[in-house]
Amino acid sequence: MYGVIPEWVNLNDRVAREEVEVFLEGFDLILDQDVDYTIVIRGGPSKGSSIIATCSKAKNVLKCFAVSEELQGEGIASSLVSALLDKLFNQGVYHSFIFTKPANARFFSALNFKLIHSNADVALLESGIYDIGKALQKMKTSYHLGDGEKASLVMNCNPFTLGHRYLIEEAAKNNNEVLVFIVEEDLSLFPFKTRYELVRQGVSDLENVIVVPSGEYLISSATFPSYFIKEEGKRLRAYVNLDASIFGRYFCEFFNITKRYVGEEPYCQVTNAYNEALKKVLPTYGVELHQIARKTFRDVAISASRVRSIIKGRDDQELKDLEGLLPDVTLKFLNTSLGRGIVD
Template identity: 55%
Template sequence: MYGLQIEEVNLFDKEEVKKVGEFLKDFELNYEQDIDYTLVAKNGEEIVGTCSKAKNILKCFAIAPKLRGEGLTATLITSLINKLFEQGIYHSFIFTKPSNKDIFTSLNYKVLYEAEEAILLESGIYDINSYLDKLIKKENIDVNTSKAALVMNCNPFTEGHKYLIEKASETSEEVLVFMVEEDKSLFPFNTRYQLVKEGVKHLSNVKVIRGGEYIISSATFPSYFLRKEDERLRAYTKIDAGIFGKYFCSKLNIKKRLVGEEPYCNVTNAYNEALKKELIKYGVELIIIERKIKDELAISASRVRNLIKEGSLDKIKLLVPKVTWDFLNTPEGKEIVEKIKQSNSPH
C-alpha cells in the first residue's frame, strides 16, 4: 500500500474513463454506463486497482494480482462507503464473483443470494428481513393466508396485465401484485403504480404493492432494463428469482407465482425459466398463463408502445383498460406519448 494514491476519476474526462475501462478488461469486466462515481488506486501513473458505484450499488472492482491481500480492497470500499454516507445513502449492494465472498463478508457485507456465476451482498442500516417485516406491517399482509404473487412493470398497464391479475384473483385466496419500482421505464413508477391500483380496485382479494429494491431492480436484475442477452443474464435471473423465493415467498406465505407466456422477449423468457428452477427449491409453483390475444397477436406493453410510436393511437383503445386510455388523454399522458414517439428506447 505504501506509495499508492487513491484518486477520484473525473467522469467527464473520456480519456480517464477509457483508462479505467482498459484496466477492467484484463479482469473480464466492463465499465458500465450507469456508474456515477469511480475511484482508482495508482502507483505513479499506473492503475493498480479500481472500484465504482451506481447510486447504492458497488461494482467494477479490480485489484492488480501483485497487490491482492495488501488491504487495497478494504481501502477502496471504505472510501466508496464514505461517499455514500456523504450522499445520505446508508444501505448498499455488491454484485460480484463468488470467489470474492470472503473479502466482502469480512467488510460486514452479508450474502443476500449466491448463484454459481455471481453473488449479491448487502450492508447497511437495514436488510431484506427487516424490510419485509416493515412491508408486512405497512400493507397489512396476513402471513397466515396462502397467496399468489405477480411481479409487473406495466409500461403501460394493458388488458393483458389486467387479465393475468384477474386470473390470479379467481384462483387464489389472496393476490399480491408487486410493481417494479425502478424508474427506468417510459411511464414513471408512480403513474404505473396508480394505474394498476385503480385498474384492479374491483378485485377485493388483490393488493398492489411497491416492489422496492429487492425485486427486479438495478441491484438484482440490471439486464431487465438493459435488455441484454449476455453471459451475465443467467446470473441476474437466478439471483432475482432466488431472492423472491427464499425471502418473499417464505416470509409472506406465497405458494404460487404467475407469469404471462412470453412470445417476444428473450430476456423475459430466460427470467421465466430461472423462476421455474429457483422457486421450486422453496416449494413455490410457477404458473405460466397464456397471453390474452387481440387481432391474432398477444397483448403486450411493447405492442402498445410501438403503436404509440407509430401514431396509431386509435388501435390502442382496445388493448388497454379504461384507466390507461383516460390517462393517455390527460396532459401528463400526452407528454409521455410525445416522449415515446421521439424515443429510441424499448422501455
C-alpha cells in the same frame, strides 16, 4: 498501504475514462455503462502514477473492483470500499449492494457485507442500516399483509394493459389473496409512481388483490452488472436464477406465497428465459408456477411493447387500437398533461 487517498475520476473525460477501462481489461472486466462515480488509487514502488486499483458505483450498487495482483491482500480494496461508502453516506444513502463473483463473496463478507444469495455465476451482498428481512417486514406492516396463503405476480406494467389486468383477474379468481409486486426501478418509459398508480386504480374493484412496490430486491435485467460477466447468455442465466431464487427464498417464505402467475411470453427473450428459470427454481421452495395464455387482441398477444410502439408511431388507425389494448385508467391517463408529457 501507501497512504494514498482514492482519487475521483471524471468519466466525462474520454482520456480518463479510457485509462480506467484499459486497467479493467487487464482483469477481463469492463466498466458498466450505468456507473456514476469511479475512484482509483495510483502509485506503488514500480507503478509511477499509473492506476493500481479502482472501483465504482451505480447509485447504491458497488461494482467494477480491480486491484493489481501484487498488491492484493494489502488492504487497498478495503480502502476503496470505505471511500465509496463514505460517498454514499454524504449523498444520504445508507444501504448498498455488491454484485460479485462467488469466489469474492468471503472477502466482502469480511467488510461487513451480508450475503443475500449466490449461484454458480454471481453473488449478491448488502450492507447498511437495514437488510432484506427488515425491508420485507416493513412492507408487510405498511400494506397490512396477513399470514394467510397468497398468490403473486411481479409486473413492470410499462404501461398497464388489458393483458396485465387479465393475468391479475385469473389469479384473483383462484386464490383468496393476491399480491401484485410492481417493479420499483425507474428505468421504464412510464415512471414507477405512474405505473404503480395505474395498476392500483386499475384493479381497485378486485377486493382480494393488493398492489405493492417491489422494493430493491427484485432485480431488473437492466441493472444486472455486466462488468464481470460479459457473455450475454451467461449473464442472462445468472440474472434469472438469482432473481428467481431471491423471490422464492425470501419473498415467498416471508409472505407465505405458494403460487406465482406469469403470462406466456412469445416476444421477449429475457422474459421467456426468466419464466423458464421460475419453473425450475420456485418448486424447490414449495411454490407453484402458473403460466397463463396471454390475452389477445385481433389474434395477437397484448404487450406493453406493442402499446409503446403505437404511441410513438402516432398512426391514427393504430391509435384507435389502444381501446382494445388498454383499460380505461390507462387511456384516461394518456390524455392528461402528465401522460402526454411522458409519451411526447
